[in-house]
Amino acid sequence: MVMEQEKEDVLARLKAARMQSQSSTSSKFFWIKDGEKALVRVLRNHQDMVAIRSHRRYNADLRKYDIHAVCAKEFDQECQYCLDAQKEWKLKVKDMFYQPVYVHTKVGEDGQPREINQLLYLEMPDSDGILAGLEGLYYAEDDPKARDITKCDLVISRVKAGGKSIYSVTARHSAPLPLPNDITVPDASTITADVEGVHQMKVIEEDETSARPSDPFAPTSVQDAQPQFTVKEALDMKEPTELQLNAIQKLCKSLDKDFIAPISFGQAANMLRNLKEEFTASLAEE
Numbered sequence: 080m081v082m083e084q085e086k087e088d089v090l091a092r093l094k095a096a097r098m099q100s101q102s103s104t105s106s107k108f109f110w111i112k113d114g115e116k117a118l119v120r121v122l123r124n125h126q127d128m129v130a131i132r133s134h135r136r137y138n139a140d141l142r143k144y145d146i147h148a149v150c151a152k153e154f155d156q157e158c159q160y161c162l163d164a165q166k167e168w169k170l171k172v173k174d175m176f177y178q179p180v181y182v183h184t185k186v187g188e189d190g191q192p193r194e195i196n197q198l199l200y201l202e203m204p205d206s207d208g209i210l211a212g213l214e215g216l217y218y219a220e221d222d223p224k225a226r227d228i229t230k231c232d233l234v235i236s237r238v239k240a241g242g243k244s245i246y247s248v249t250a251r252h253s254a255p256l257p258l259p260n261d262i263t264v265p266d267a268s269t270i271t272a273d274v275e276g277v278h279q280m281k282v283i284e285e286d287e288t289s290a291r292p293s294d295p296f297a298p299t300s301v302q303d304a305q306p307q308f309t310v311k312e313a314l315d316m317k318e319p320t321e322l323q324l325n326a327i328q329k330l331c332k333s334l335d336k337d338f339i340a341p342i343s344f345g346q347a348a349n350m351l352r353n354l355k356e357e358f359t360a361s362l363a364e365e
């Protein structure tokens with residue numbers, strides 16, 4: 080009986096967890112299924128779309144993107160995926176395009192409209208069907224000054240054809256539905272921050288050798304060095320520490336060697352390593 084109760088709990092929790100994860104990934108972005116359409120109003124003009132450098136990796140077995148992250152360089156940080164992309168071409172950084180839309184309604188396969196009344200983002204790789212549709216509408220106007228896709232409502236629909244999902248975007252010629260008075264069109268930095276909230280960036284972890292300052296081999300301020308230097312170069316620019324000098328002097332004395340002061344942290348670390356080896360060897364001989 081107890082077992083039965085536990086089983087139910089775990090299934091209820093699984094269901095809740097799935098619903099939560101579904102809503103957390105889909106709550107910010109616009110999506111429709113095959114056979115559905117939506118009535119939307121694009122909030123920024125086509126040339127004001129926001130491009131965000133991103134890393135995405137499609138996993139064919141899972142049939143989804145197992146990595147999707149905003150490139151940390153968008154926030155002036157060192158990006159782990161840029162580093163990983165040097166070995167894995169699939170992770171190569173690419174622009175994703177974002178456009179805020181106010182979604183009035185969605186119409187399902189049954190033809191019944193459902194009120195959505197929500198500001199969402201279109202998330203589009205460069206090959207996206209909706210992006211191509213928006214582009215088509217924008218350039219359909221001959222006069223460059225008159226090109227504006229924010230002035231009327233658009234119908235975005237998705238159909239299955241030849242095993243593929245095809246999107247189409249058409250302008251609705253009747254007067255656009257009113258937008259809520261309190262709607263704020265998000266600016267580029269708000270959009271970037273919102274997207275990062277879902278597709279979180281991965282900043283390069285600091286060199287682990289800098290985490291143990293009590294170790295005389297460990298650099299204490301590698302992170303202060305200019306990022307274009309290698310760790311070795313940075314160490315060679317840094318002064319040797321008291322701790323290193325004392326240890327070298329002590330070892331030289333016990334090995335009966337002349338003490339020659341090292342000129343850099345890196346050199347001191349090397350000397351210390353060699354002296355320690357020599358000292359260990361001399362102990363073994365005795």
Ligand SMILES: [Zn+2]
Pocket residue numbers: 134149150151152158159160161162172
């Ligand atoms: Zn990156």
